[in-house]
Amino acid sequence: TGSGKFDFASFTGKGVKVAVVDSGIDPSHPDVGEVAGGVRIRIDEGGKLLFDENWIDEVGHGTACAGIVRKKAPDVLLYSVRIFDDASLSAKGEVLVEAIRWCLENGMKVVNLSLGTTKRKLVSALKEVCDQAEEMRVMLISAEHNEGLESFPASFPNVFGVAAGRVHGKYAYLYREGNPVEFVARGDPQRVCWVRPRYVFMGGASFAAAHISGLIALILEGYPDADFRQVRKVLIANASRPVHGSMVVRPSKAPSKRRLDWIKKAAIYPFNKEMHSLVRFRDLLDFEVVGVGDPIGKGLVGKDAGEAIGGEPSGLKITHRLDRILEDADTLILGYVDQLSTISRRDLLKELLEMAIGSGRHVYSLAPVDRSFYPEIFEEAEKRGLRIAFPFVSKEELRKISSERLSAPKQVDVPVVGVFGTGPSQGKFTTQLALRRKLLAAGYKVAQIGSEHQSELFGFDLTFPYGYASAVGIPLSAYVPYLDYKLWEICEAKKPDIVVVGAQSGVVPYDFSASPLTNYTLPSLAFLLSTKPDAYILTANSIDPDDYIRDTIAALEALGKGKTVLLVMSDQEKQVRTWHGASRVFLRRMPLEKLRLKLKRLEEKFGIPATEVISTEGQEKLFRTVVEYFGG
The missing domain is CATH 3.40.50.720 (NAD(P)-binding Rossmann-like Domain)
Structure with a gap:
């Protein structure tokens, strides 16, 4: 086993047995898939250890860890060792020891322990079974305590201890020389698999450990006979960058220069x-x-x-x-x-x-x-x-990006929320700003792509003004590759917790005799296909027919990959008036009580939460719906 460059991308973990000691694994989750086997271990009231085959996850935490391992190493053989039965994620120390012993007796090569204890009375028994694992060339990966307290087995010298950091990239992680917990992997809020709902937005050392478990599975496919010392050597040699001492990994605070910093x-x-x-x-x-x-x-x-x-x-x-x-x-x-x-x-x-x-x-x-x-x-x-x-996207900016970079596959591991609408003038930008305000106030690092011309004034990461008085100078055919690349570039540079994107007008035209370019349908579809939101917020008009709202939801969810999680209605009521054969739309502020009745009807009709975003309560519902959907 060498200490040089290891090409993680050349391996898939094929044939490597990986056990997830946790709350179980849900094999029906589409991003987890087949589970090769498992066991449930618990203690009855009399103190007797019990073993059974009910290893399926009913909480979500173990499924989240398994999903991370699967994403890193898609061809591993996953095994579920269930020791947690509820959301408290607690078990007796002897159950943990027995779970590790089961892994050794059943031929596991990697054991993910997204858990730990601060109780020193358990150290002796844990140390004994961890020493046995090292002798048998079984790799144990354990999460550091989320508050940085000394925890076990993460602090043992023959266990790969992992701390949480803001580390992005499929194979990225850090090495901390001289720290008992030597490795740092992605532990900032991220979209992970769950049981109910299917995905949540969550962070912590538990998930950082799972990232390292997946990487070690790749190493063991390349070096199947490697021992702990040799695997550690490969990990140290391939760390994204060394981190010395006990430095706490935090997001960069270096300010970026605003293009408009001359406006005071x-x-x-x-x-x-x-x-x-x-x-x-x-x-x-x-x-x-x-x-x-x-x-x-x-x-x-x-x-x-x-x-x-x-x-x-x-x-x-x-x-x-x-x-x-x-x-x-x-x-x-x-x-x-x-x-x-x-x-x-x-x-x-x-x-x-x-x-x-x-x-x-x-x-x-x-x-x-x-x-x-x-x-x-x-x-x-x-x-x-x-x-x-003025805001403008020029052909020159597009030419700066090579065709290879535009066409290369890109992976965005950050939750993306898309604000779309059924038409114009209904509060899409207000919704984006209200959500931005609440997320920033709660401490989230937000990246944002806006299609309104004034987006740049609010410090959005990209302004793509394709709506009224369009300032986009690139052809429609380039929208998808350009926006796809820019979204990836923003996430790579900023490392956000969440991305918010906002479109123009609607994705389904009211009038199919009108040009799909005039009403922004095609540009909005390109915006949808390039940003690929995980969740949609749909703004609707008070005069929209139910079928039209339903068609818009269906179009978003069929063409994109996300789910409509919230409906928003503006307090500006639209009224259509006809004068000498021509129709015009007028806006009038709707009384709050009338608006609330319309929102209640929307919820009853579509089974989706609905809100306005003008009041403090409405903005709180907007924020809470998004964060709870991703499990933050």
């Missing part, structure tokens, strides 16, 4: 739907909103911006005077003005750019600004050291 104080104009989030969720911004402007005629001038959208007072009074909102700002955030330009028959974009740059302010525009249309304005901005920025 912003004024926003006009105060249309896209701008509402900048007031409602201004606590999520890295800059201060100091002014809000809107044209006369919409009925908002003079009102508090927060109260105007049904929220708490913001202290920002809406004015029609652009010069006034720019007084304390260094940047003008410019929303869509195309409709206002049409109504006024003026080039408002040009006028607003000239006013902002002329007064020494940067500009961030939600819509792309074509330099060839306004070359003098761009030149003036450059002379003054000012920026004119």
Whole structure:
């Protein structure tokens, strides 16, 4: 057995017997599969050891560990040694000793012990059976105590002790020289197999140990006669990087430079739907909103911006005077003005750019600004050291990624939540921000891909603005490989606990005579197929027919791999009015009681939890539903 590079990817663990000593294994789980055999060991009231064949998991913890081993080493022979019967995951010390002894007597080569004890009175009996395992060349892998306390058998020198860390990559793990628990593997929150539900979102040293058990099974396929010392040598030589001493592994805190870090104080104009989030969720911004402007005629001038959208007072009074909102700002955030330009028959974009740059302010525009249309304005901005920025995905960015990297298979081991809808203007972005706020407050590390132009302002990891006034310059055929690659790249770099992605409009068109490009159906389907969410949050309109909601759920779950876990309805009620043969949709705020009745009906009709996301209670339900689905 050499101490050089071991090619884990060349092995599958074929023929290696791996025992999971835990709460059992559920062989019906699709990501676990066949279990070669097993035993249940317990003690009756009289202190007698009992053995039976009821080794099937009824808790989930053992199935989670088995699923991790199976993912690393798909061809191992799994054996279930059940010693835990309930969620407390506790058993008598002599049961654990007997479980290890059973593994030795039944020819196991790897024994996963995602457990341990801090009781020193058990050390002698455990040490004896662990010494016997070493003599028989049986590898024992044990989890460190989750709070770092000395625990056994993880601290024994002839057991592979494993601590939890934020370590990503199928074959990635760390080595801690000089620490009784020498190895660190992925133990941050991750999607693992379970019994009920089928998957949960959970972390801990238990799962870190299972990752190492899978890797050791691969090593033993390559070196079937290796002893503990030789396997340890291979693991040390192939660790992702050495970690010296008793250093605690934690996520990197190195700040990444924001592309928009030049925005310190912003004024926003006009105060249309896209701008509402900048007031409602201004606590999520890295800059201060100091002014809000809107044209006369919409009925908002003079009102508090927060109260105007049904929220708490913001202290920002809406004015029609652009010069006034720019007084304390260094940047003008410019929303869509195309409709206002049409109504006024003026080039408002040009006028607003000239006013902002002329007064020494940067500009961030939600819509792309074509330099060839306004070359003098761009030149003036450059002379003054000012920026004119907007979100855009260019062909040049796509070309930076080689075809090999775009087409290579990629694995994202992080739960992905997708926010989709039945149509436009129904609160998808509000839902994404509400979930972001709650996850961050709870300490989760969040990665996010947004399709709204303002996503970048909130620090999303990728803005892919394919909706209204699309700023995506790559062909539709490139959406899937590009987004697939970017999602993988973000997860590799950031190591998030969870990913939230948000689409545009709907995935099933209302009108099949309309172009699927015009209503964003095809782009949204490409977004779905590339991000592959594990769970869907579906936003619906108050006027949506039941069949249409049902069709949308069916489309999401048939084309993607996820499950619809929550329905969301906005407090903005849509009303369709016909005038001279043309139909228009108007929005009106729905009374809370009426909204709650509609939500209750949705839950009864579809058997899926439903909520609004404006109130504190609604946002809490959104957060709780997502976290409980993944078992966090």
